[in-house]
Amino acid sequence: MREALPPKERTKIPRQEMPERDACERAHDFGEVNLGFNAALAEHESQRCLTCVDPKCTRGCPVGVKVREVVELVLAGEYLKAGAKLREDNVLPAVTGRVCPQETQCEGACVLGKRFAPVAIGHIERFVADYERAAGAAGLPERAPATGKKVAIVGSGPAGLSCAGDLILRGHEVTVFEALHELGGVLVYGIPEFRLPKEIVRNEIDNMRRMGVNFETNVVIGKTITIDELLTEEGCQAVFVATGAGLPKFLNLPGEHLGGVYSANEFLTRVNLMRAYDAEHYDSPIYDCRNRSVAVIGGGNTAMDAVRSAVRLGAAQAMIVYRRGEQELPARQEEVHHAKSEGVQFLTLHNPLEFLGDDRGMLTGMRLQKMELGEPDESGRRRPAPIVGSEFVLPIDVAVVAVGSAANPLVQSTTPDLATNPWGYIVADPYSFRTSKQGVFAGGDIVSGAATVILAMGSGRKAAASIHEYLTTNAW
Amino acid sequence: MSMYPIVEARFLAPDVKWLAIEAPRIARKHQAGQFVIVRAHEHGERIPLTIAHASAKNGTVAIIVQGVGKTTKLINTLEAGDSLVDIVGPLGKPTEIENYGVVAVIGGGVGAAIAYPSAVALRQAGNAVLSIVGARTKQLVILENEMRAATSELFVMTDDGSYGEQGFVTHKLQQLIDERRIDRVLAIGPTTMMQAVAELTRPHGIPTIVSLNPIMVDGTGMCGGCRVLVGGENRFACVDGPEFDAHAVDFRSLIQRNRVYRQREQAALDKFHETHTCRLFTTPGSQ
Ligand SMILES: Cc1cc2nc3c(=O)[nH]c(=O)nc-3n(C[C@H](O)[C@H](O)[C@H](O)COP(=O)(O)OP(=O)(O)OC[C@H]3O[C@@H](n4cnc5c(N)ncnc54)[C@H](O)[C@@H]3O)c2cc1C
Numbered sequence: 001m002r003e004a005l006p007p008k009e010r011t012k013i014p015r016q017e018m019p020e021r022d023a024c025e026r027a028h029d030f031g032e033v034n035l036g037f038n039a040a041l042a043e044h045e046s047q048r049c050l051t052c053v054d055p056k057c058t059r060g061c062p063v064g065v066k067v068r069e070v071v072e073l074v075l076a077g078e079y080l081k082a083g084a085k086l087r088e089d090n091v092l093p094a095v096t097g098r099v100c101p102q103e104t105q106c107e108g109a110c111v112l113g114k115r116f117a118p119v120a121i122g123h124i125e126r127f128v129a130d131y132e133r134a135a136g137a138a139g140l141p142e143r144a145p146a147t148g149k150k151v152a153i154v155g156s157g158p159a160g161l162s163c164a165g166d167l168i169l170r171g172h173e174v175t176v177f178e179a180l181h182e183l184g185g186v187l188v189y190g191i192p193e194f195r196l197p198k199e200i201v202r203n204e205i206d207n208m209r210r211m212g213v214n215f216e217t218n219v220v221i222g223k224t225i226t227i228d229e230l231l232t233e234e235g236c237q238a239v240f241v242a243t244g245a246g247l248p249k250f251l252n253l254p255g256e257h258l259g260g261v262y263s264a265n266e267f268l269t270r271v272n273l274m275r276a277y278d279a280e281h282y283d284s285p286i287y288d289c290r291n292r293s294v295a296v297i298g299g300g301n302t303a304m305d306a307v308r309s310a311v312r313l314g315a316a317q318a319m320i321v322y323r324r325g326e327q328e329l330p331a332r333q334e335e336v337h338h339a340k341s342e343g344v345q346f347l348t349l350h351n352p353l354e355f356l357g358d359d360r361g362m363l364t365g366m367r368l369q370k371m372e373l374g375e376p377d378e379s380g381r382r383r384p385a386p387i388v389g390s391e392f393v394l395p396i397d398v399a400v401v402a403v404g405s406a407a408n409p410l411v412q413s414t415t416p417d418l419a420t421n422p423w424g425y426i427v428a429d430p431y432s433f434r435t436s437k438q439g440v441f442a443g444g445d446i447v448s449g450a451a452t453v454i455l456a457m458g459s460g461r462k463a464a465a466s467i468h469e470y471l472t473t474n475a476w
Numbered sequence: 477m478s479m480y481p482i483v484e485a486r487f488l489a490p491d492v493k494w495l496a497i498e499a500p501r502i503a504r505k506h507q508a509g510q511f512v513i514v515r516a517h518e519h520g521e522r523i524p525l526t527i528a529h530a531s532a533k534n535g536t537v538a539i540i541v542q543g544v545g546k547t548t549k550l551i552n553t554l555e556a557g558d559s560l561v562d563i564v565g566p567l568g569k570p571t572e573i574e575n576y577g578v579v580a581v582i583g584g585g586v587g588a589a590i591a592y593p594s595a596v597a598l599r600q601a602g603n604a605v606l607s608i609v610g611a612r613t614k615q616l617v618i619l620e621n622e623m624r625a626a627t628s629e630l631f632v633m634t635d636d637g638s639y640g641e642q643g644f645v646t647h648k649l650q651q652l653i654d655e656r657r658i659d660r661v662l663a664i665g666p667t668t669m670m671q672a673v674a675e676l677t678r679p680h681g682i683p684t685i686v687s688l689n690p691i692m693v694d695g696t697g698m699c700g701g702c703r704v705l706v707g708g709e710n711r712f713a714c715v716d717g718p719e720f721d722a723h724a725v726d727f728r729s730l731i732q733r734n735r736v737y738r739q740r741e742q743a744a745l746d747k748f749h750e751t752h753t754c755r756l757f758t759t760p761g762s763q
Contacts, residue, residue, distance in 0.1 A: 179696045181515060181522070181562040189698075218564040220696060224501050248700040250710055257705055257729040259736035266699035274521060274693065281519050361732025408697055410715065 004075070007050055015117035016045040023341040027311050030193040030277055033338060034098070034126075039079075042127040046074045049119050052111055057121060060109030062458035063162075065089045067106055067121055074124060083132035086125060087141065091165035091208070092158060092457060094133060094200045097126025099191060100454050101332050133203055140211055144171035149471045152177060152236040154221040154411060157185020158453045159242035159444025161205070162460030163467070164213045170468050175214040175236075177221050179410075182273060185244055187453070189273040190265070192305050194312065198272075222414040231439055238439050238467045241418075241426060242460065245445035247406040251297065255355030256401070260363035264302045264402035271309050289398055290314035295366060297321045297352055298402030299328070304335040306400045311342050315398075318344050321366070323351040325373050328381045349373070349384060353391065355399060365395045405450050415440075425449060433463035438476045441467055479559040483536055488618040491543040492586060493552045494528070500535030502527075502565045508593035509571030509687065509719055512537065513695040515562035516551050523547050524692045524714070526590040526664075527566060537565075540618075542586045567695045568718045571685070575602040577659035580652060581627065582645050582673055584610045584665025589619045590687075591664040595626045598662070604628045606658075608648045610665070614639035646672045658682055663722065667731050674722035684722035688713045690730060704730050 019035040020026075026033050037045065049071045057067040066085060073082035086093040102108070102122035110118035149172045153160045156178040164174045182188050184201040209215065219225060221243075230236045248263035250256055270276040294310040296303050299322035310318040320339070322329060326348045329336055340346070347368070354367040370390035373382040407424035419427040419436035426435055426442040433441045443459030445451055470476065484496035502512060511526045529538040543549040554560075571594040579598050583591040588609040599605045607627040611617045612635045624630045631648045632640025641648065646669075652658060653676075661684040663673040670686040677684045693699040695714045702713040705726035711717065 179564065180694060181564070189694075218562050219501070220564060220567065223566060224505060224564070246696070246698040248698070250700065250703070252710065256710075257703065257726070257733060259733055263700035266693060266701045269693050269699050275519070360735070361729065362736075410696060 004051075005047055010048050010050060011112065011116050013044065013048050015048065015120055016041045016123070018120070018123050020338075023338075023343075026194065027342040030309075030312055032197055033194050036130055037123050037127040039127075039131075042074055042124055043077075045120050045124055046071045048112065050112055056109040056111055057106040057119075060106045061089075062105065062452075062454045063089045063461055065106070065125070070128065071119070071121075071124060074128060079128055079131045080135065082128045084141075086128055089461075090457065091162045092204050092453075093125055094129035094204065095158070095187060095196060096454050096457070097122055097124075097129050098196050098200075101452060103333065105454065133200070140207065141169055143169055143212065146173070147171040147471065149173065149238075150175070150234075150236045151467060151471070152221075152230045152234065152239045153242065154227075154239065155179075155185060155242040155244055155444070155446075156183040156205075156215065157242060157244050157444060157456060158187065159244075159446075159456035159460040159463075160185070160240065161208065162457040163240045163242065163443070163464045164460075165208055165211070166461055166464035167467060168208070168211050168213050170464075172468070172471065173214075174212075175216060177219040177225070178215065178217045179220040180273065181217050183215055183217065189269045190302065190305070192268065192272055192309050194308070195305065220410060222410040222412075227411060227415045227418070227437070227440060236439075237471055238441065240433075240460075240463055240467060241411055241435070241440065241442040241446060242444040242456070243408050243411055243446045245405045245425075245450040246408045248401070249404045249406055250401055251352060251403060253352060253354055255357055255363070257361075258355050258357040258363040259361050260357075260397055261355055261399045261401065264296070264298070264306045264400050265405070267306050267400045268302070268309065271313070277309075277313060291316045292397035293317040293319070293395060294398040294400065295319045295321050295347075295394065295396045296400040296402055298404075299324065299348075300330045300402065300404070301332060301335055303400075303402035304331045304339050306402050307344050308335075308339050308342060310398070310400070311339075311344060319347055319394075319396075320344060321347045321350050321352060321368065321394075323349065323371055323384045324381060325349055325384075347394075351384065351386065356393065363397060363399055365393045366399060367391060367393050407446060407449075411446075423449070431462070432466045433459065434466065434470075434476070439470075479561060480563045481559045482554055482556055483534075484538075485554060485556045485558075487552075488540065488589070489616045491549075491552065492616070492618060493541050493543070494538060495541060495551070495554065496529075496531075496534075496536045496538040497560060497563055498535055499537050499563050499565075500532075502563065503530045503535050503537050504532045506530035506532075506537060506566045506593075507570030508573065508597040510566035510568050511695075511718060512539065512563050512565035513567065513692070514539070514551070514560050514564075516547060516554070517561055520550075520561070521547055522562070522693055522695070524567070524689070524695060526687065526718075528590050528592060530566075530593075537563075540586050540589045564695065567714060569716070571597065571662070571719055573597045573601045576683075577603065578657060579603045579605050579660045579662060580649060580658050581605055581607040582610070582649060582661065582663040582665070582669075583607065583623075584645055584663075584669040585612075585616065586618070587663075587665030587669075587687075588617075588623065591662065592619060592622055592626060594662055594664075595623065599626055599628075603660075606652065607631070608633060608645045608652075609640075610634070610645035610669070611639075612636065644672070645669065646676050649673065649676055653677070653680055653682070661685070661722075662719075663687075667727060667734065670722065671727040671731075674725065674727070678723050685719050686722040686725060687718050688720060688725065688730065689718070689734075691734060691736065
């Protein structure tokens, strides 16, 4: 237990850096990159917190984690209590401690950040969650007496999981239906092992099982069971739809059907969910990246995950092709940084025009056009414009298209009375998460469009509160 | 972990096995033309297979597996009492069933058997169903009696003439088109066969539907691996198909895409053979 320092002294402590594995070593395997704080680092970093009376960090967090109280418990050496405090607001702290864009949320709001570096809240959160897990002592919160009400959750991503976690505590019977054979949504099929070990997701899901949540894999709602059947035959009083924004977008360029051209979803699913990187033990193939040139088109987190996976699969050259400038890259700074130190090349201000192939239909290259930045567009980012006569052919063997995703239509297409917007996302009230159909709620990416883990969790929580109210009052 | 028991397993022909699996929810929902995705073991790949039969009463669905790659050969070593780790479905859109008049249902190889539920549904909708079944040789003609019962007329074609008539299914189809009125064609089988059927019916303007079998991972629209060009547009076979208007399908890119992993598959198969020789090469009769 440390003495609290006077504020002035606290600001003098530099922000503690996250220890990470050496880039040369980590670029050859799928082991985790960041190593995590130890207790000394966590305490040291916690000392920097100004323990504001009105903590801005909590307001910056989509689920309102009581950061100050967590930090104070860490300072007191009460790591398990800090974990329990985290779990009051966040069912997946070991996950969010790793993948949240803290710089735009809690840390972005940190008062210290105005003049100094913000408190490394994400790193502290991760430390507490990992400590809890290592101790095998995640304190499970207490369950309210059984209500006899039954809720179905569609999709086991962060939105579905957090909703399930809250509803089970309120005494309802909860079943999560998942289309895939593994639980976790993007956390298991999208985000790679080196950023988020699957073991962590499994562990969190095991905790939820111990709390009493039922999980059913291999059930595609809309196909295997419809929403209407959930509400009638399956005896559920409410349904929460959290099916994500899983449909990949393509560029619709000539040659996109060539062998060796993947959507980021397919590439990452093969690598993560189907473990294609471990060809010795798993059967799902991926086009061999060893000693080849791999280009990933796009500049978001998904693109960074794909290109860094390609590095680890042994690519001789791994490149990001992005039509705007480096400043405009939507990926987190940390990801861009990591990618660069692992040898990824950035072809910013390059726009693909066409994929080229051989007579066997295999990709051989990509025709690119150089771009320059013009005036800002509606999004505030400077609009890229082609430079005339700058076209050239980049020889590549594998291309991964990571230019965003769209709404998965399976539930909507078999639930005609569920209102959707023109892009196919489900329309839900922003406060109650109610849809146009009685008893059906929706949240996460399937309502907001592709967003973040923590926003999905936030909507899951709020939806849980709203579902609870509906189940208690029966008023729609 | 969920497990799906196999309740019936028998070889229909060498390397072609019929497996009925306990999956009551899928059985209840199945409509002709839909498929499932299965995984044989914890480290296995996900592979799509058309549902050949479903019994809501018994809570089972049947698939017909032709052992061509590592996974299908492995599945074909399974017996009643064994299980699959995963089966999910029914996926894809069902065959569009209406009373079209005279429908020719064409099945090549295992396609003949998986066309069976659609043939039955078409017949029930009032169509006169002609079916043409093609196989390399007599031994590989499967479910002939069932097909015969489901159709008004059945024509068997073998490449080597060892049974039925000698020739390809397209020879018979050409002959039928010349002789009589055909209102619609449904073709299920190897991609090259479906392409040949499409080319044959195109000049006659006979609406032709094919059931495509591209590479697929999740089967729910998430990976986009099964994208095919249909009428110049990207369509996903798993959610928009698997059946499409044959005259709009770009077969060339489909055939090429299906070859992408061939080398890897061959290597996996060779390795599989090294370890499984004894069980695989027993004759079907002894199973
Ligand atoms: C590669 C990648 C990297 C990312 N990195 C980050 C990051 O670092 N930080 C961050 O905050 N966010 C990140 N995101 C975004 C984040 O993962 C998503 O915003 C979040 O997972 C959305 O959660 P969700 O619960 O709404 O949906 P999802 O996580 O998409 O889960 C939906 C689940 O529903 C299932 N499902 C779909 N349809 C059905 C059906 N009909 N029946 C049953 N189940 C169904 C799906 O299989 C899936 O498991 C990333 C996304 C990707 C793709």
